[in-house]
Amino acid sequence: xxxxSTLAAPRVPSTWVARWxxxxxFAALAAPTLASLGKQVWSRESGAHGPxxxxxxxxxxxxxxxxxxxxxRPGAGWVTALAMxxxxxxxxxxxxxxxxxxxxxxxxxxxxxxxxxxxGVPAMLKNWFPLFYLSFVVPPPNWLIDxxxxxxxxxxxxxxxxxxxxxxxxxxxxxxxxxVADYQLLVEDACSGMNSxxxxxxxxxLYIYLLRGSSLRYSAILTLFVIPIAIVGNILRIMTLILLxxxxxxxxxxxxxxxxxxxxxxxxxxxLVFLVxxxxxxxxxxxxxxx
Numbered sequence: 001x002x003x004x005s006t007l008a009a010p011r012v013p014s015t016w017v018a019r020w021x022x023x024x025x026f027a028a029l030a031a032p033t034l035a036s037l038g039k040q041v042w043s044r045e046s047g048a049h050g051p052x053x054x055x056x057x058x059x060x061x062x063x064x065x066x067x068x069x070x071x072x073r074p075g076a077g078w079v080t081a082l083a084m085x086x087x088x089x090x091x092x093x094x095x096x097x098x099x100x101x102x103x104x105x106x107x108x109x110x111x112x113x114x115x116x117x118x119x120g121v122p123a124m125l126k127n128w129f130p131l132f133y134l135s136f137v138v139p140p141p142n143w144l145i146d147x148x149x150x151x152x153x154x155x156x157x158x159x160x161x162x163x164x165x166x167x168x169x170x171x172x173x174x175x176x177x178x179x180v181a182d183y184q185l186l187v188e189d190a191c192s193g194m195n196s197x198x199x200x201x202x203x204x205x206l207y208i209y210l211l212r213g214s215s216l217r218y219s220a221i222l223t224l225f226v227i228p229i230a231i232v233g234n235i236l237r238i239m240t241l242i243l244l245x246x247x248x249x250x251x252x253x254x255x256x257x258x259x260x261x262x263x264x265x266x267x268x269x270x271x272l273v274f275l276v277x278x279x280x281x282x283x284x285x286x287x288x289x290x291x
Contacts, residue, residue: 022114029091033100033107040100041139045262049199053136056206060130067127072119080117087113101141108138129209136202156231157187160238169246178238180246187238197230200266204273212277217288225276233269237261 034054041047091106093099112131116124124131153176161173164180172179176187204226208219240261 026110026114029110030107032095033091033103036100037104037137037139045259046145047139049202050137050139053133053202057130057134057137060133060206060209064127064130068115068119068123071123071126073122074118075116075120077117080113083113083116084110099141101139104138108135129205133202133205133209136198140198152231153187156235156238159235160242163235164239164242169242171242171246178242180242183245183250185242185245197227200230200233200269200273201226203270207270207273208277212281218280218284221284221288222273222277222280226273229269229272229276233265233272236268237265240265 037047037050042050087106087109089106090102090109094102094104094106112124115131157173157176157178161171161178165171170181178185178187201223204223205219208222212218244261
């Protein structure tokens with residue numbers, strides 16, 4: 001018969017006890033990368049969504065822990081070893097040459113490999129969304145962002161200046177440089193729509209998953225609307241900053257108002273996503289709607 005002290009002691013799952021060295025090693029691997037992300041990416045407007053995705057993604061994994069335990073079957077040892085070698089090579093290369101995208105991708109791949117070793121493919125496929133959602137923590141490489149934002153910057157600046165010119169605002173455009181009154185503005189990457197598109201896409205997916213479930217078809221349809229919503233939002237943002245500069249000067253437009261306009265229009269974008277979701281959930285065929 002067990003004594004009272006034994007009955008009162010909390011029970012710690014043997015699996016966690018057995019795996020604590022691996023978890024400690026992963027934490028030691030990930031900590032420097034998180035610090036680098038905080039300094040290089042998350043401190044900028046373009047990467048401000050990173051900590052939110054990391055926190056909510058970790059919560060989603062915890063939320064599905066029971067499903068992982070129920071379906072979990074250890075993965076093949078040779079697959080684990082091969083995947084771990086590749087992931088560590090990517091991590092070391094990114095860390096050594098200060099490629100934060102590769103470094104973060106390596107840490108993410110190490111985490112996936114450890115999860116595969118513990119629960120196997122079926123459990124990971126069943127709970128695919130939290131794993132996919134967490135991939136947005138990995139920042140896209142700068143060269144990719146530059147390639148994608150170049151045409152977007154041209155487009156949003158063209159539409160914004162054309163609309164304001166139609167209302168009599170004295171404005172001219174040369175590429176992504178905008179002249180209004182005595183001021184000269186440059187459309188940066190943050191205003192192209194690409195950076196807000198990444199954050200809006202990730203948060204919209206989280207919203208769809210929590211409210212509508214993990215329907216791939218419905219998620220794909222709704223996220224198609226996220227792209228034009230993000231671009232329209234950034235066109236409105238550029239128009240707002242141009243008008244602030246024109247009426248109140250450059251110091252006002254480039255100060256707190258610049259940041260506030262971005263936050264406000266991001267909120268408007270989210271409301272538009274919610275509105276589109278409400279409409280789609282009513283007009284799509286029943287077989288296309290989420291359960």
